[in-house]
Every structure is written in C-alpha cells, then in structure tokens.
Amino acid sequence: MRLNQEKIETALNVARQQPYLPFSLHLYDRVNSTNQTLWQLLQSGAPSGTVVIATQQTAGRGQWGHQWVSETGGLYISTAIALDLAAINSYQLTFATAWGITRQLQKCNIPVGIKWANDLILNKRKLGGILTETKISGSTINRAVIGVGINWSNPVPETGINLQSWQTLNNITSIPNLENLATQALLGIEFGIxxxxxxxxxVLLPRYTHLLTNIGNSVYVENHLGKVMGVTSSGYLHVRMEDSESKSVRTPDFYFQPGTISLGYSNSSN
Incomplete structure (x- = not known):
C-alpha cells in the first residue's frame, strides 16, 4: 500500500497557516520500526521535524517493551522533536500527543477518547497507541521521537478497532483515506506539542484528563476494589481504594506510574 506524499503535504499546507513544527516527510511502504528508522535518519544528519510514515512495520514496538503488531493497512508515523524538557517530564510528550490527536480526530466527528496513559480508544477498543523515545543530556531531554500507530484498514485483535470499518458501519466519511488520516495525525501531534x-x-493536563475514558472506572489492586479518580501533575494515575468490607470506609489513595497497572478495555480492570 503506497501513500501519496503530495496529498499529505498539500493538505498540511492548506491546514497550517503558521506551522509550528517544520515537517519533512519520508514515506515508506514497510519498515522494521518507524521510530528506529527515524533515529537512523537523525544520526545521519536529518533535522528535527523529520517525519517517517509507513503502512507496515515488521518489528513494531509498543510501550514498556510490548510488541506492536503492525500489519499492512495501518498508519505508523514517527516525528522528531527538538526541545529542552526535564527528563522526569518525558510523560508530558505522550500526554500532549494523545490529547492533540484525540482532539483532531474529534473535529472529524470521530468520538475518540484516551485510555491512560497512551492509548487512543474508540467504542471501548484500542484504535491506536503512542511510543515516546528520548535522548537525554544530563537531566534534560534535548530530542524526542514520538511514534504513533493508528489502525486504519489493517486486521486488529478482539480488543482493537480499525477506523475504516468503523466509519463504514456508522456512515461517516470525514476521513476518506490513509493520507487524510496521516494529515490529521500530524496536525494533532503539532497541536499537542x-x-x-x-x-x-x-494547561495541557486538564485538557488531557477531560478526554480520559478511565475516570470513575473500577480497578482491582491486590484484590481490593478502587476507583480511578484522575491523573496527577507527575503523570501518575490516582486510584482511591475502597475497603473490601465496607465501601463507606476509605483506605489511603494510591498513585501508579505508567506501566505499573493495567486498565484493560472495559469498565473495570484486573
């Protein structure tokens, strides 16, 4: 499946009167990983703002070392960002990207939400995900590669959903092709960053939290029931635990780093 670079560049030019990120597109049919390919380009002298887009990854990666199945027909996109950000705040890049893309898709009448910390959710199923990788000097991030995968027409697992099929079922044509989806994703990345x-x-965190699908959901932690309350300014998930014998008695609140608790794809998680 070959993408039309001219279509994407033309759509970006129309949509962006004052570009914030200097996108330079590199399109591929298939790569091992868009993040890895982009890092290689950066090592060869490519500037920040360089973007790698592919429709298949043979060795895609997700957060926390998970494999990201990346079959033909999906959108796999990585963007290089130059910045000066404390290393402990790397989660902010993921939050910004998730919020920006979600808002951009919502403008296209796609009711996407965010599952903490980095998943795009449609109909309670996973539409996409984000993998942020950084280069650190001292205690500061000076370069980041933000990878995004969004299901378009590719096969997905039971917990997933692809956008093309969802639009067909709901008689929506606001995103007509993969080039348009790539454009919306890039606009969303720029918007969030x-x-x-x-x-x-x-400013960003309340906007991000407002789009979370997890708020109020039940979650079990060590066989005790809790409720998702929100996200802290450090990016931790805030869970308020309920006493197992009396729901009127509150035990101390708990705070979880990304990757230390699974929220699943339903109204409750284990």
Whole structure:
C-alpha cells in the first residue's frame, strides 16, 4: 500500500497557516520500526521535524517493551522533536500527543477518547497507541521521537478497532483515506506539542484528563476494589481504594506510574 506524499503535504499546507513544527516527510511502504528508522535518519544528519510514515512495520514496538503488531493497512508515523524538557517530564510528550490527536480526530466527528496513559480508544477498543523515545543530556531531554500507530484498514485483535470499518458501519466519511488520516495525525501531534511547549503542563493536563475514558472506572489492586479518580501533575494515575468490607470506609489513595497497572478495555480492570 503506497501513500501519496503530495496529498499529505498539500493538505498540511492548506491546514497550517503558521506551522509550528517544520515537517519533512519520508514515506515508506514497510519498515522494521518507524521510530528506529527515524533515529537512523537523525544520526545521519536529518533535522528535527523529520517525519517517517509507513503502512507496515515488521518489528513494531509498543510501550514498556510490548510488541506492536503492525500489519499492512495501518498508519505508523514517527516525528522528531527538538526541545529542552526535564527528563522526569518525558510523560508530558505522550500526554500532549494523545490529547492533540484525540482532539483532531474529534473535529472529524470521530468520538475518540484516551485510555491512560497512551492509548487512543474508540467504542471501548484500542484504535491506536503512542511510543515516546528520548535522548537525554544530563537531566534534560534535548530530542524526542514520538511514534504513533493508528489502525486504519489493517486486521486488529478482539480488543482493537480499525477506523475504516468503523466509519463504514456508522456512515461517516470525514476521513476518506490513509493520507487524510496521516494529515490529521500530524496536525494533532503539532497541536499537542505546541500546547505543551507554549502553554505548559498546567494547561495541557486538564485538557488531557477531560478526554480520559478511565475516570470513575473500577480497578482491582491486590484484590481490593478502587476507583480511578484522575491523573496527577507527575503523570501518575490516582486510584482511591475502597475497603473490601465496607465501601463507606476509605483506605489511603494510591498513585501508579505508567506501566505499573493495567486498565484493560472495559469498565473495570484486573
């Protein structure tokens, strides 16, 4: 499946009167990993703003070392960002990207939400995910590669959903092809990163939290029932535990780093 680079560039030019990120597109039919390919380009002198887009990955990676199945027909895109951000705040890049893409898809009448910390959710199923990788100097991130995978027409597992089939079932044509999806994803990345770097996490975090699908959901932690309350300014998930014998008695609240608790794809998790 070959993407039309001219279509994407033309759509970006129409949509962006004052570009914030200097996108330079590199399109491939198949790569081992868009993040890995982009890092190789950067090592060869490619500037920040370089973008790698593919429709298949043979060795895609997800968060926390998980494999990302990346069959033909999906959108796999990585963007290089130059910045000056404390290393402990790397989660902010993922939050910004998730929020920006979600808002952009919502503008296209796609009711996407966010599952903490980095998944795009449609009809309670996984539409896409984000993998942020960084280069650190001292205690500061000076370069990041933000990888995004979104299901378009590719096969998906039971917990997944692809956008082309969803649009057909719902008689929606706001995103007509993969080139348009790539354009919307890039606009969303730019939208989110600009918000973070220009307005800060205090502005971004409430916007991100507002789009979370997990708020109020039940979650079990060590066989005790809790409820998702929100996300802290450090990116931790806030869970309020309920006493197993009396729900009126609250035990101390718990805070979980990304990757330390699974929320699943339903109204409750184990």
């Amino acid at each position: 600009e918000c973070l770097l220009e307005e800060g996490i205090d």
